[in-house]
Amino acid sequence: xxxxxTIGQHFPGESVIHKMDPRAKLILTIAYIVMLFVGSxxxxxxxxxxxxxxxxxxSQIPLRLIGKSLKPILPIVxxxxxxxxxxxxxxxxxxxxxITITKEGLRNIAIMTVRxxxxxxGTSLLTYTTSPIVLTDAMERLMxxxxxxxxxVHELAMMMTIALRFIPTLIEETDKIMSAQxxxxxxxxxxxxxxxxxxxxxxxIPLFISAFRRADELAMAMECRCYHGGEGRTRLKELKLGxxxxxxxxSCTAIFVLIGFSGRIMTMLPL
Amino acid sequence: xxxxxxxxxxxxxxxxxxxxxxxxxxxxxxxxxxxFVGVIGPTGCGKSTLITHFNGLLRPTEGKLYIDGxxxxxxxxxxxxFRFKVGLVFQYPEYQLxxxxxxxxxxxxxxxxxxPEDEIHARVMRAAKFVGLSQEMMERSPFExxxxxxxxxxxxxVLAMEPEVLVLDEPAAGLDPEGREMILSQVKRYHKETGTTxxxxxxxxxxxxxxxxRVLVLQAGEVAMFDRTENIFARADELVxxxxxxxxVTKIFLKMKELGAEVPTDVYTVKYARDRILEALAKxxxxxxx
Numbered sequence: 305x306x307x308x309x310t311i312g313q314h315f316p317g318e319s320v321i322h323k324m325d326p327r328a329k330l331i332l333t334i335a336y337i338v339m340l341f342v343g344s345x346x347x348x349x350x351x352x353x354x355x356x357x358x359x360x361x362x363s364q365i366p367l368r369l370i371g372k373s374l375k376p377i378l379p380i381v382x383x384x385x386x387x388x389x390x391x392x393x394x395x396x397x398x399x400x401x402x403i404t405i406t407k408e409g410l411r412n413i414a415i416m417t418v419r420x421x422x423x424x425x426g427t428s429l430l431t432y433t434t435s436p437i438v439l440t441d442a443m444e445r446l447m448x449x450x451x452x453x454x455x456x457v458h459e460l461a462m463m464m465t466i467a468l469r470f471i472p473t474l475i476e477e478t479d480k481i482m483s484a485q486x487x488x489x490x491x492x493x494x495x496x497x498x499x500x501x502x503x504x505x506x507x508x509i510p511l512f513i514s515a516f517r518r519a520d521e522l523a524m525a526m527e528c529r530c531y532h533g534g535e536g537r538t539r540l541k542e543l544k545l546g547x548x549x550x551x552x553x554x555s556c557t558a559i560f561v562l563i564g565f566s567g568r569i570m571t572m573l574p575l
Numbered sequence: 576x577x578x579x580x581x582x583x584x585x586x587x588x589x590x591x592x593x594x595x596x597x598x599x600x601x602x603x604x605x606x607x608x609x610x611f612v613g614v615i616g617p618t619g620c621g622k623s624t625l626i627t628h629f630n631g632l633l634r635p636t637e638g639k640l641y642i643d644g645x646x647x648x649x650x651x652x653x654x655x656x657f658r659f660k661v662g663l664v665f666q667y668p669e670y671q672l673x674x675x676x677x678x679x680x681x682x683x684x685x686x687x688x689x690x691p692e693d694e695i696h697a698r699v700m701r702a703a704k705f706v707g708l709s710q711e712m713m714e715r716s717p718f719e720x721x722x723x724x725x726x727x728x729x730x731x732x733v734l735a736m737e738p739e740v741l742v743l744d745e746p747a748a749g750l751d752p753e754g755r756e757m758i759l760s761q762v763k764r765y766h767k768e769t770g771t772t773x774x775x776x777x778x779x780x781x782x783x784x785x786x787x788x789r790v791l792v793l794q795a796g797e798v799a800m801f802d803r804t805e806n807i808f809a810r811a812d813e814l815v816x817x818x819x820x821x822x823x824v825t826k827i828f829l830k831m832k833e834l835g836a837e838v839p840t841d842v843y844t845v846k847y848a849r850d851r852i853l854e855a856l857a858k859x860x861x862x863x864x865x
Contacts, residue, residue, distance in 0.1 A: 477670075483632050484671035487663040488732060489655060489687030506683065509673035513718070 314435045321363040322433045325549040326442035332556050333430045339563045340419050340426075348566030349418050355559050356425055365432050370425045381420055388412045436468040444534075445543055451534075458534025466522070474515065481510045576644050577605040578740055578772050579629055579661070583638035586624055590636055598624035600796040601638070606740075606774065611766050613787030613804070614776045617818045621796040622776050623666070626742050629774070630661040643739075659688050662738030666745045668729035669722065677703075677720075677728050678713040684736040695735075702735035705765050707757070723754035730758070734765065740772040741765070747782065759786060781822045784808065784843035792817065809841035824848045 316322070321329075340352055360367055374381075394408030431439070444461035451457045482492060485506045492503050562569075584602040589595045599621040606612050616622050627633045628640055631647050631654040639646050647657045662684075665671070674680035681702055685695045703713065706727040717728050730746060743762060747755035763786050766773045777783050783790055783804070790807040792800040794817055800807055807814070811825045821829070821843075828842045828851075838855050842848045 480665065481671055483627070484665045484668065485683075486632060487630055487658055487665065488671075488684040488736065489658050490683075491655070491687075506671075506673045510670050514670055 313431065315365060315369075315432045316435070317364055317433065319363045319433070320548055320552065321359065321429075323548070324433075324552055325543060325545050326434050326438045327446055327543060328545070328549050328553045329430055329434060330439070330442050330446065332553065332560075333427060335557075335560050336426050337423060339560045340422055343563035343566040344415055344419065345567050345570050347570050348563045349415065349422070351559065351563050351566065352422050353418065355556075355563075356422055356429070359429055360425075363429065363433050365429065369432065370421070370428065373428045374421065374424055377420070377424065381417060384416060385413045388416065437465055440464045440468070441539075441543065458537075462534075470515075470518070473518070474511070477514055478507065478511055481507050481514075576608075577641075578608045578610075578643060579606040579774075580604070580641040580644075581628070581638065582641070584625070584628060584635050584640060585637040586621075586628065586633060587636045588624075598796055599628075599793075602796075602798055604791060604798060604801055606772060608739075608772055609770050611763075611773045611775070611786060611788045613783035613790045614774060614793065615778070615780065615783055615790065615819060616793035616799070618778075620793040622793055623744055624796075625793065626663065626744060626774060626776060629740065629742050630663045631657045632663070659684075659736050660738055661740045661742060662733040662736050664730055664733045664741070664743045664746060666748060667726075668733075668746075669725035671729055671732075672717040672725060675716060676714050677708065677717050680717050680728060681731045681735050684732055688736060698735045698737060699731075701737075702731040705734055706731045706761055723750050723757070726750065726754075726758065727761075730762075737769075738771070740774065742774040742776075744776045745778065746775070747777070747779075755782070762786070780814075780820055780825075780843075784822050792819070804843070805841050808843040809839070811840045811843075 336352075336355075339348075343349065343352065357367075360370075388409050389405060390403060390409070392406055392409035392412055394406035396404050397407050397410070398405040434442075440461045443464070444457060447455070447457045447461075486492060490503055490506055492500070492507070494500075495503070581602050581604050584599055585597065586599045587595050587597050602625060614622050614626070624633065628635060629642075631640075634648060634651075640648070642657055642660055647654060672680050674683065678699060681699045682695050685698050690698070699713075700710075703710075708724075708727060708731065717725060720728065726746070730743070733741070741762075746762065747758050750758065759782055762773060762775065765771060775783070775787065787804050789802065790800070790804050791798065792807065792814070799817060800810065800813075808821070808825060811821050811829055814821050815829070824845055825840065825843050828838050828840050828848065831838050832840055836855065837858065838851055842851055
């Protein structure tokens with residue numbers, strides 16, 4: 305059950321998107337998110353969706369995975385959709401008792417839903433095609449200028465790497481502790497909410513203790529290998545922008561510019 | 576009637592997914608009341624998976640498990656009562672400690688059983704005594720203790736439920752020889768004095784040979800052998816083939832036989848070995864010189 309978490313999961317592959325420089329991927333993903341908001345019109349969103357379908361096609365990530373990563377936020381989408389449906393003023397298309405549904409409301413819902421799906425699917429593509437370690441590497445490189453302002457960039461990236469590395473370990477540990485307490489008759493999945501929260505104590509305390517113990521051991525192991533922070537540290541694999549990275553980045557930028565100006569293009573079209 | 580009986584027990588991890596692995600496959604065993612059963616097998620042979628079925632923590636993918644003749648999954652909502660009947664001590668049980676005091680931690684199991692206060696107290700004290708924890712220690716925090724002491728507290732936490740069957744998964748793993756000896760002999764004494772059925776999973780043939788009445792050898796999720804300890808060690812060469820290390824004395828006897836000496840190979844204790852060597856020497860005609 306705990307092992308079914310899919311957000312942030314990495315699917316290794318050999319496509320150009322997998323092999324693309326993670327820094328470029330990261331920046332392009334952020335740009336794509338911005339563009340989703342700038343180009344919030346029919347034309348802009350159509351291009352955004354097509355772009356995404358194309359990107360998933362190239363990366364050979366099955367589209368049904370989007371559904372999986374969308375599941376957790378589905379309640380939020382439905383809730384905002386309902387709010388929009390009933391409370392946006394404008395030209396009414398349907399009226400019954402105190403409920404009024406407007407044309408603007410329906411339009412908002414359509415735009416918002418597509419935008420959220422694109423948002424999730426777009427960011428998921430980044431994590432699907434980039435291993436977490438490589439991703440934090442890219443973040444570290446991109447934030448390097450901030451180190452001049454005495455921000456602990458390397459330390460932050462290292463913390464993130466370690467945190468990601470220990471997620472599966474801690475999940476496994478949680479499973480083990482839960483089994484051990486169940487063997488002593490703890491009831492973890494029945495009873496009232498209050499009972500269940502109380503029942504978590506025998507799981508959380510050992511889990512925290514073991515997390516601290518692991519942190520201690522890891523710190524010791526790192527010091528034994530002379531880790532002393534980011535200064536003067538070299539890498540086994542230096543990130544290098546290749547020809548393919550430039551081509552992909554430029555073509556994505558072109559599409560993003562198109563999305564960004566889609567509002568203006570729409571007004572120029574004779575509709 | 577047997578205390579634990581499995582019928583074609585099969586368990587598949589990640590059933591229905593790509594990469595599903597069958598951990599135990601068609602296990603049919605019966606464990607009698609009051610027995611001391613040792614379970615051995617190479618890493619990944621399904622030992623831990625099998626014993627996690629015994630108290631209903633895992634539900635078999637196929638097959639049945641009977642405790643005292645009752646199919647435990649007949650009514651899944653009543654599975655909790657079997658957790659008290661079969662006490663399971665996991666590997667490295669000290670990681671399950673969580674209470675402020677040793678006393679409170681040991682009483683966690685009996686409390687969950689809903690026993691009256693005085694009964695809980697009596698059980699906690701009995702369990703603590705069995706694992707050699709003194710009265711003064713009971714109010715200390717379990718986190719101040721040494722590794723071996725923590726382990727004993729954790730084992731007492733299961734003993735205090737006074738289960739009919741006590742299942743231990745590698746209770747001596749990671750301890751020094753003295754700690755190993757202490758825990759295992761305490762388990763043996765508990766078995767003798769209370770008549771509790773014990774199932775002991777171990778990697779160490781020496782430990783199994785010393786304590787178990789019967790031995791279950793698992794191989795790739797299936798029963799390779801299940802017999803009385805002496806009969807198992809009579810097939811010592813097969814054990815070696817399965818990739819299991821046999822006790823040092825047994826190794827010596829296997830080698831002697833290979834070199835042409837007329838000795839049996841079902842030897843697994845030093846005392847028995849001494850008698851057999853003397854016997855063999857006497858048969859040779861000469862009195863033992865050396």
